[in-house]
Amino acid sequence: MNIRVMRGNKRETFLPFAKPSIGEDEIAEVVDSLRSGWITTGPKVKKFETEFAQYLNTDNAIAVNSCTGGLHIALAALGIGPGDEVILPTLTFCSTANVVVLLGAIPVLVDVGNDFNILPESIESSITSQTKAIIVVHYGGQSCDLSEIYEIAAKHDLPVIEDAAHAVGSSYKDRNIGSDDLDELVNGVKRVTVFSFYAIKNMTTGEGGMITTSNGSLANRMRRLSLHGMSRDAWKRYQKAGSWYYEVVAAGFKYNMTDIQAAMGIHQLRKLEGFIQRRQMYAAMYDEVFTNLEAIEPPVRLPDRNHVFHLYEIKLNLDQLGMDRDMFIEEFRKLNIGTSVHFIPVHFHPFYRDKYGYKSGMLPNAERLFDQIVSLPLYPAMSEEDVYTVIDVMDHVINHK
Numbered sequence: 001m002n003i004r005v006m007r008g009n010k011r012e013t014f015l016p017f018a019k020p021s022i023g024e025d026e027i028a029e030v031v032d033s034l035r036s037g038w039i040t041t042g043p044k045v046k047k048f049e050t051e052f053a054q055y056l057n058t059d060n061a062i063a064v065n066s067c068t069g070g071l072h073i074a075l076a077a078l079g080i081g082p083g084d085e086v087i088l089p090t091l092t093f094c095s096t097a098n099v100v101v102l103l104g105a106i107p108v109l110v111d112v113g114n115d116f117n118i119l120p121e122s123i124e125s126s127i128t129s130q131t132k133a134i135i136v137v138h139y140g141g142q143s144c145d146l147s148e149i150y151e152i153a154a155k156h157d158l159p160v161i162e163d164a165a166h167a168v169g170s171s172y173k174d175r176n177i178g179s180d181d182l183d184e185l186v187n188g189v190k191r192v193t194v195f196s197f198y199a200i201k202n203m204t205t206g207e208g209g210m211i212t213t214s215n216g217s218l219a220n221r222m223r224r225l226s227l228h229g230m231s232r233d234a235w236k237r238y239q240k241a242g243s244w245y246y247e248v249v250a251a252g253f254k255y256n257m258t259d260i261q262a263a264m265g266i267h268q269l270r271k272l273e274g275f276i277q278r279r280q281m282y283a284a285m286y287d288e289v290f291t292n293l294e295a296i297e298p299p300v301r302l303p304d305r306n307h308v309f310h311l312y313e314i315k316l317n318l319d320q321l322g323m324d325r326d327m328f329i330e331e332f333r334k335l336n337i338g339t340s341v342h343f344i345p346v347h348f349h350p351f352y353r354d355k356y357g358y359k360s361g362m363l364p365n366a367e368r369l370f371d372q373i374v375s376l377p378l379y380p381a382m383s384e385e386d387v388y389t390v391i392d393v394m395d396h397v398i399n400h401k
């Protein structure tokens, strides 16, 4: 593939960094919910949970109103509370850490590798007698080294929570992320996986999330916590055969998904494989050209994984490039291409610096990466022409045309 010469032409319109793919099926299903009279948690949420569980192969799927809420109740159901330490990577969205803080526990931020995923050896060296859980993030849609992480968890008898906000449809050693099949890798690890259906994630319900686990009793606890800690959900209560009676068995949250959200989710799930194929095709188009450029590095691809490319994160070789990350992003913006950065390391945010005493230099890989990383547009609503345009702009910017 040749880089086609752009001769400084700007796109007429701005290509946004990300955009959802919503079709007529989703629209019709949402309208059907609105007309049906049942708009909150009901039959469509049940259907979405059942189909999602079948897709991944898990016994338990619990729909929630965000991945953040799902992570919060996963930790709560595992009994995480004041003074407990929870290990997680610093290169993640703030909510992965915020939920730990909200339970009174201490977020122990650790470094990541060149693939942007948490470093297993940093997990192990951060474990203390106070450590009560490990959260990993499948960054960009490419799985962490789960065999190694589960080994560490099993050795120290710790549960693993997988923030799979980027990773719906992804796999590790031919087992779906969030699937009960992953139990085969290492025996006896308590595992919870949480997905996000935020507007620009690989599939969307506007806002929403799903929790999966092979552990039935943990699933029951999480389901209760998702709706006020009530022993029965409202939908069941208001069925003809149901009853008005319920019991509150925990001080729970209000994190249930609505049927309006599930209406979208049911159709997004059916389209997911197609969305992923398109993302992978566009990633391959980028890779083919970018592998030959000195000024940037395409994302690292690891064996035994199906990378679903929620993000296409490049690293800038700053010496080669002769400009910094912010200038690079500004050049793209001037040529009408939106980009982003994933993520500002959590330990750089004022709250985490001030409350926990994090300083520059403590997590050197993530800090070095932060200066170098840029996420390029990559989503199914882009055309192939759009991908070529981004490639043209790359040529233009790195050659200072």
Ligand SMILES: *Cc1c(COP(=O)(O)O)cnc(C)c1O
Pocket (backbone or CB within 6 Å): 065, 066, 067, 068, 069, 092, 093, 095, 096, 137, 163, 165, 166, 195, 196, 197, 198, 207, 208, 209
């Ligand atoms: C988007 C995201 C979340 C939060 O998902 P919501 O559904 O918006 O709560 C959590 N972790 C990571 C890594 C994310 O990218």
